[in-house]
Structures are given as C-alpha cells and as structure tokens.
Amino acid sequence: MAAVMFAACGSEGSIVPEDADIFNEEQDIEEKDGEMDGEMDGEIDTEPDTEPDTEPDTEDSGPDAETDVSEEEPDTEPDIEVEDDAPDEIEELLCEDGDTRVGTCSDNPDKVQDQECGSEEWVPVGECRCPEDNKFCNPVLNTGVLREWSDLSPRVTYIEGETFCESIGGKLPTVQELRTLIENCAQTEWGGTCNISSYSVQSCIGCEYMGTSGYYSVFKDTGNLWSSTSPQGSPTYVYFVFFTTARIAPYLKDSGKGYVRCLPK
Structure with a gap:
C-alpha cells in the first residue's frame, strides 16, 4: 500500500517537472518578447536623438506666432547718431577771415545785410536793406x-x-x-x-x-x-x-x- 502511494506520489512528482518545463518555456518566451520589446523601445527612443528636428514649427501661423518670430529678430537698423550732425553745424558757423556773404539783418529779420568774416565769426557790415524778392x-x-x-x-x-x-x-x-x-x-x-x-x-x-x-x-x-x-x-x-x-x-x-x-x- 505504501509502495502504491509512493508510486502515485512519484507519478505526481513526475508531472510537476513536466508542468515546470512548460512554465519555464513560456517564461523564456515572455522574457524574449520583453527583450525584443525593450530593443524596439530603445530604437524608438533613440531616433529623435540621432535625427534632431531642425525645421521651424510652421503649425502656429496665427498672429501670435508672427509676433514671436519678429521679437526674436535682432534690430539691424542703425541708431541715429545726433553727434554726427554736430560737426557739420559747427562747420557752417565757422568761416575764414575775409569771407563775405549776405545774411539776415540782426535788427530786422525782414531785411538782409552784408556780412564779413572776422575771427571766424560773421560780422555785420553796412546797413540793412530789403531783400531781392x-x-x-x-x-x-x-x-x-x-x-x-x-x-x-x-x-x-x-x-x-x-x-x-x-x-x-x-x-x-x-x-x-x-x-x-x-x-x-x-x-x-x-x-x-x-x-x-x-x-x-x-x-x-x-x-x-x-x-x-x-x-x-x-x-x-x-x-x-x-x-x-x-x-x-x-x-x-x-x-x-x-x-x-x-x-x-x-x-x-x-x-x-x-x-x-x-x-x-
């Protein structure tokens, strides 16, 4: 009786290894599937790193998008330098001794007057008179x-x-x-x-x-x-x-x- 039970246990014990082999095979298949999935995931994750997206995003075509682009553009227009005009103005005011011209009368802006340069300044000469026009x-x-x-x-x-x-x-x-x-x-x-x-x-x-x-x-x-x-x-x-x-x-x-x-x- 004991022998029969042992035999039965032995037969049951022999079943367990067979089930275990099947389980192990299924587990191996799942692990292989997992490794393949991991490899595929790795390939998908690394594609953006190898090929960066250098093209600008053109989907945002609204006014806000245009404003953003214009804000990023550097200001290439030169600043107006008032100081550059100053030397020209000074040159106009200066004169060489002996030069003459007809200028506005100092006493009456409706008239003109002969002027002569002295010490690099225009000096009135003669009387004021009506202009030609x-x-x-x-x-x-x-x-x-x-x-x-x-x-x-x-x-x-x-x-x-x-x-x-x-x-x-x-x-x-x-x-x-x-x-x-x-x-x-x-x-x-x-x-x-x-x-x-x-x-x-x-x-x-x-x-x-x-x-x-x-x-x-x-x-x-x-x-x-x-x-x-x-x-x-x-x-x-x-x-x-x-x-x-x-x-x-x-x-x-x-x-x-x-x-x-x-x-x-």
Whole structure:
C-alpha cells in the first residue's frame, strides 16, 4: 500500500517537472518578447536623438506666432547718431577771415545785410536793406492805410528817381503820400495845416531846423525826397519834402538831386 502511494506520489512528482518545463518555456518566451520589446523601445527612443528636428514649427501661423518670430529678430537698423550732425553745424558757423556773404539783418529779420568774416565769426557790415524778392519791405500805417515803402535810393535826379522806382516795380509817391512819412511837425505832416491841395506854386515852411537828426521822418531820413506831383500850371516843377525842416516846396525837375522812396505800382 505504501509502495502504491509512493508510486502515485512519484507519478505526481513526475508531472510537476513536466508542468515546470512548460512554465519555464513560456517564461523564456515572455522574457524574449520583453527583450525584443525593450530593443524596439530603445530604437524608438533613440531616433529623435540621432535625427534632431531642425525645421521651424510652421503649425502656429496665427498672429501670435508672427509676433514671436519678429521679437526674436535682432534690430539691424542703425541708431541715429545726433553727434554726427554736430560737426557739420559747427562747420557752417565757422568761416575764414575775409569771407563775405549776405545774411539776415540782426535788427530786422525782414531785411538782409552784408556780412564779413572776422575771427571766424560773421560780422555785420553796412546797413540793412530789403531783400531781392521784396523791394518794399518798409511798412508804414498812416491815415488808416498801410503803405509799403522801398529803401532809400542813392542821390539821384528826378528822372533817375523815376527810373530807379521803375526798376524795382514801383513808382514815385505823390506829395500827399510822401507827407505820411513826416512826423513831429503839425503843419506839414498828413492832415496838417499846410494846404497845398490846389497844388499852386507855393511852399509850406515846416518846422524848426533839426539838422541830420531825422527828427521829422518816420524812417529818420535827413535828405530831400522827390514826389511825382507838379504844381498846377508848372509841369517843370515837382514838390520836394525837405526832412531837415519838414518843409514842402516845389523844385525844378532838371535841377539838382535828391532821394526817392518808392511805392508799389
């Protein structure tokens, strides 16, 4: 009986090894499968390392993506250097002694003035004058009328005075227009007691002699100025205004010299 049981146990024991072999074979297969999976996983994991993605991501094509790209781009535009202009400005201000030019008048920006270089600086020379593009740059408001006068001419005859005015596009003033340039003399200034409306051969004495002070002139003129007005019946005469005394008197056209201030035609 005991022998039978041993035999049975032995047969059962022989079954166990067979099952164990089957189990071991299945385990070996699973391990091999695992190793193959591991190898495959390793190949998949290492592919990104061997071939890096160098192409930019083009999927984000919206405004944000464009903004990111523009922010990363370096600013290649050169900065404006103000200091570079400074030497040029300095060169314009400097000059060589003896150079001359026509510049803006320091006393009147509507006029120009000759300038000469001295000690590398521009120095005004001579009187201010009207520029070439505006020969009537001396405005005077009188009797409610704004008149624009030319500069004072050189000393000329009556005929030369007419020619001077015509050369700058102007005309000689009438004696009444010329009276608007008189001041400080109630007799002969515009609206004064001197009555030459009939333009007969007569004179208005004017006021006290003031020499060359220019006291009776709006422009501080001190010479005798020609008008275009002749006394009635005396075409060879025209009225003069003597600014040393503010006197108004007729004078022969063909005799002597004086000055003119022109008005636009």
